[in-house]
Structure formats: C-alpha cells, structure tokens
Amino acid sequence: MSDDILAQLTESVVQARQDTARELTARALQAGLEPLTIIDRGLTPGMRIVGDKFACGEAFIPHLVMAGRTMKGAMELLAPELKRRSQTATRAGVAVIGTVKGDIHEIGKSLVGIMLTASGFEVHDLGVDVPVEAFIAKARETGANLVGLSALLTTTMVVQRRVIEALEKDGLRAKVRVMVGGAPVKAAWAEEIGADGYAEDANGAVDLAKRLVAA
Ligand code: HCB
DSSP states (O other), X not given: OHHHHHHHHHXXXXXXXXXXXXXXXXXXHHXXXXXXXXXXXXXXXXXXXXXXXXXXXXXXXXXXXXXXXXXXXXXXXHHXXXXXXXXXXXXXXXXXXXXXXXXXXXXXXXXXXXXXXXTTEEEEEOOSSBOHHHHHHHHXXXXXXXXXXXXXXXXXXXXXXXXXXXXXXXXXXXTOEEEEESTTOOHHHHHHHTOSEEOSSHHHXXXXXXXXXXX
C-alpha cells in the first residue's frame, strides 16, 4: 500500500501533475508515512528521473521547471509536518545556508533548512544565487557556527571553495564549520576545498551539522 503511494508520487513528479502530487502526499501522511520517507522515496526519485531524462535529451527546461513546482507544492504540505515532529528543546547552533552565486536550484537547500530548523538550529536562509560576500556578512552578523553551501551545477561548485577562502580571509574560519552539498558534490570535493563535511541528503545534513557544531 505505502510502496504503491510512493511509486505513484514519483510518477506524479515525473509527469508534473501538481494536484495529484499534493493529493498523494496528503494521502501518504494520512496513511502514517513519515514526511522524510515521502520525500526520499516518493518525491526525490521523481526529480532524479526528470534530471536523467533532461541529461539525455528526453526532457527540457520546462519539464525541470514543472517538476520543481510539483515537488515544491508537495513540500508545502510536508514542511509543517517536519517542523511539528521536531524536538527542539535546546538550540543546536546557528546556521547560515544558501545556494551559491550563479545557481538557482532551491528545493534541496530549502529542505536542508527546514530539517535544520526542525532539529533546533536557528537558520538564516539566504536563498539562491547568493554572492560570496553575503554568506560572510550573514555569518558575521548572526555569529553563526555553521555555513551550509548548496551547489547543483558543476560550474557553480567552485563558488563553495570561494566562500571557504573568504571565511579564511575574514578571520571567521576557525569559528564557522562549513558543510557542502548538492547533486554533483561528493565527499572528495568537500575534502579538496577544505570543507568540514559533505552530506548527500537533508537527513545526512542534520547529522553532520550536529556533529560539526558539537566538535
Ligand atoms: Co537543473 N540541473 N538546471 N533545474 N535540475 C540539474 C541539477 C541537473 C543534474 C540535470 C541533469 O543534467 N541531469 C543539471 C546539472 C548538471 C551538472 O552541472 N552537473 C541541471 C542543469 C544543467 C540546469 C540548467 C543549467 C539547465 C539549463 O538552463 N540549460 C539550469 C541552471 C540554472 C541555474 O541554476 N543557473 C537548471 C535549471 C533548473 C530549474 C530552475 C528549471 C529547476 C530548479 C527549480 C527550483 O529549484 N525551484 C531545476 C531542477 C528541478 C533540476 C533537477 C531535476 C532537480 C533538482 C532538485 O530539486 N532535486 C536536477 C536533477 C538532479 O538533481 N538529479 C537538475 C531534489 C532535491 C531534494 O535534491 O540534490 O537539490 P538536491 O538536494 C539534496 C542533497 O543534494 C542535499 O540535501 C538535499 C535534500 O535531500 N543538499 C545539501 C543540497 N544542498 C545541500 C547543502 C548542504 O550543506 C548539505 C546537503
């Protein structure tokens, strides 16, 4: 039953059926599925399929746009649930997050933000296409101990490195842990640019964030 809903949800993202995706998301919640299961096993696989189709010329920009809208629509139902289920007795840390300059992919970054908030972090989400200096200014202003950098394009991953260099130049690096993520980002890249860690998904980002600020 739950596998069936999740498979239909994946298909609704691939087909960009926004109303169906919302209906299925509501049904999945009613059926007792965890919001993260709905995201990881229902919605995100659909986004991957659309991305793969795009890569091999079977889908085009409008398909990416519509798939993005479909997932965002479903996320509107899931975000409050994720927050409601959180245990936020103590503040875990202060995080500044954003998608780096030149990159407008927002869904994964926003999901990381929702999950960090739900896990007790004070989150300052700078949005997408964020200049290097904006990360530095916000980290300084808020006294952040964590910066989360999202990059979905191989061409924008390099900006993650620039943010780390700017943190060093500004004397903030010793105080601020940096985690990186996004579809093309891997652990080896994180190591190469001197980030403190890499997370594959939002759940991993929360685990990593907690470990980094506790260290
Ligand atoms: Co876009 N796009 N796109 N796109 N896009 C990708 C990313 C490709 C991989 C598709 C492909 O070719 N297979 C590809 C990038 C190839 C590459 O460079 N390696 C690509 C391309 C090429 C482009 C354009 C250049 C297309 C063009 O114009 N010719 C263009 C670039 C625009 C720009 O940014 N300047 C473009 C545009 C778009 C949109 C705007 C149409 C749309 C985004 C809409 C939106 O965000 N509102 C879009 C979409 C939807 C995608 C795919 C299909 C889905 C991305 C997504 O939302 N995934 C994507 C295919 C794919 O990713 N496989 C495709 C779902 C979320 C939940 O996953 O990986 O973003 P996530 O985030 C995870 C994870 O990475 C991690 O946790 C998140 C939650 O689990 N994480 C972090 C993310 N950030 C983190 C930060 C941390 O600190 C820690 C963990």
